[in-house]
């Protein structure tokens with residue numbers, strides 16, 4: 137945006153050259169007015185949640201101590217662990233498999249709200265609810281594979297709930313808002329720790345914000361075995377450890393978990409995992425922006441506007457941040473490739489595109505039995521944003537909607553493209569598939 141460009145050279149000139157001060161201040165004033173007018177373009181907290189279910193609610197709703205992505209909650213609608221359900225997307229039920237849906241209309245009311253419908257159906261032991269036409273509540277016992285649901289853009293579910301118009305309750309005729317209740321899906325809800333010393337030490341290694349948490353949950357649901365984390369000490373202090381990742385409560389070294397999350401990449405960190413690793417790779421342009429948001433929003437408990445400011449300032453801090461993280465991205469990929477005894481490379485973009493295919497590769501690599509019922513259930517419990525159109529993940533931080541500008545200068549792009557080429561060549565040299573074509577992915581932030 138134009139505004140940010142005016143600020144920096146102007147402040148600089150003002151300090152350097154006294155005679156330009158007045159001119160500068162006028163430019164600054166115009167820039168300020170300009171900025172205020174156009175800051176509306178950025179999806180700031182209190183603008184409506186473009187296309188998500190909520191209407192006018194804060195689109196930024198992370199609360200201290202609540203971790204969202206791991207339990208698959210949309211932060212727009214259900215931003216805390218005590219919410220009774222999770223938004224899953226907008227479904228066209230005419231094109232979905234009726235047999236798998238098992239749906240029954242239970243109520244039509246002028247007082248319909250999402251919570252009312254979820255509570256009603258939870259009492260009746262249903263795993264899902266569908267809300268239709270603003271007033272109708274359906275209980276659903278979903279038992280099929282995830283591809284028997286036909287997702288449509290959330291904008292097609294825009295009928296305000298009759299009892300609380302802040303939220304939407306489906307569309308007018310054949311689309312409903314689908315919510316997951318807290319009733320466990322018994323096909324894959326049982327997950328346990330293995331006896332100590334019975335599991336090999338295998339890492340789940342990645343640069344931050346590359347799908348590590350999502351992959352852990354997918355693997356746990358698919359195999360029934362908890363994953364661990366080298367960050368177990370801090371994980372066990374957070375709700376993510378005590379409520380979601382039970383394997384994150386114990387020392388990762390005890391050999392009772394399926395695989396172990398790590399973001400470390402020094403040679404000794406790699407070699408510690410004597411039985412190898414799964415290396416998760418994601419487009420660094422996206423991972424680095426997402427990491428900038430995580431630093432501010434999760435680690436420092438601040439709203440997204442601080443991160444946007446940080447990125448927009450475009451100064452040394454942002455440049456250094458990108459350089460440092462680009463280096464870590466490169467080192468993560470290259471070091472695990474070179475030094476791991478046995479390695480499976482999984483691309484986050486492919487996991488998004490065909491979750492089933494990549495999950496099967498990982499379960500096989502981990503030498504666990506393939507149970508297709510569990511795998512179908514895992515994907516249904518933890519759907520990709522690609523399949524649902526709803527961005528559930530990454531601690532509820534929807535980075536793309538916050539940035540409406542390109543945060544990378546030509547120089548930074550050159551650096552990142554060089555790193556991407558290096559990683560690509562390294563992967564090929566060590567017998568892995570090349571990186572997906574990141575250029576095809578529109579860098580729409």
Ligand SMILES: *[C@@H]1O[C@H](CO)[C@@H](O)[C@H](O)[C@H]1NC(C)=O
Nearest residue numbers: 213214215216217218219220
């Ligand atoms: C969490 O969300 C639910 C449902 O939206 C709400 O009723 C409850 O008050 C929230 N809890 C907190 C601690 O904000």
Ligand SMILES: *[C@@H]1O[C@H](CO)[C@@H](O)[C@H](O)[C@H]1NC(C)=O
Nearest residue numbers: 238240260261262275276277
């Ligand atoms: C869903 O399943 C539960 C438990 O299996 C059962 O009690 C309930 O009646 C079912 N609901 C529907 C709508 O089929």
Ligand SMILES: *[C@@H]1O[C@H](CO)[C@@H](O)[C@H](O)[C@H]1NC(C)=O
Nearest residue numbers: 228230295307308309310311
């Ligand atoms: C759905 O409803 C809208 C108006 O509410 C109507 O224009 C449209 O044709 C309907 N679609 C179907 C498939 O019935």
Ligand SMILES: *[C@@H]1O[C@H](CO)[C@@H](O)[C@H](O)[C@H]1NC(C)=O
Nearest residue numbers: 322323324325507508509510
């Ligand atoms: C697969 O998992 C389901 C649900 O957990 C279980 O009932 C079934 O016995 C498993 N199948 C095999 C072949 O182990």
Ligand SMILES: *[C@@H]1O[C@H](CO)[C@@H](O)[C@H](O)[C@H]1NC(C)=O
Nearest residue numbers: 445446449450451452453454
């Ligand atoms: C850059 O970082 C330094 C040190 O962390 C801080 O003191 C300074 O205010 C930052 N500058 C900007 C423009 O954010």
Ligand SMILES: *[C@@H]1O[C@H](CO)[C@@H](O)[C@H](O)[C@H]1NC(C)=O
Nearest residue numbers: 283489490491492493494496
């Ligand atoms: C996903 O991969 C599997 C196995 O290779 C394939 O059978 C299936 O058609 C793929 N699905 C999609 C949506 O590409």
Ligand SMILES: *[C@@H]1O[C@H](CO)[C@@H](O)[C@H](O)[C@H]1NC(C)=O
Nearest residue numbers: 556557560570571572573574
């Ligand atoms: C990786 O290398 C292969 C083979 O040279 C090439 O086809 C592909 O486009 C490269 N991918 C990236 C992301 O550069």
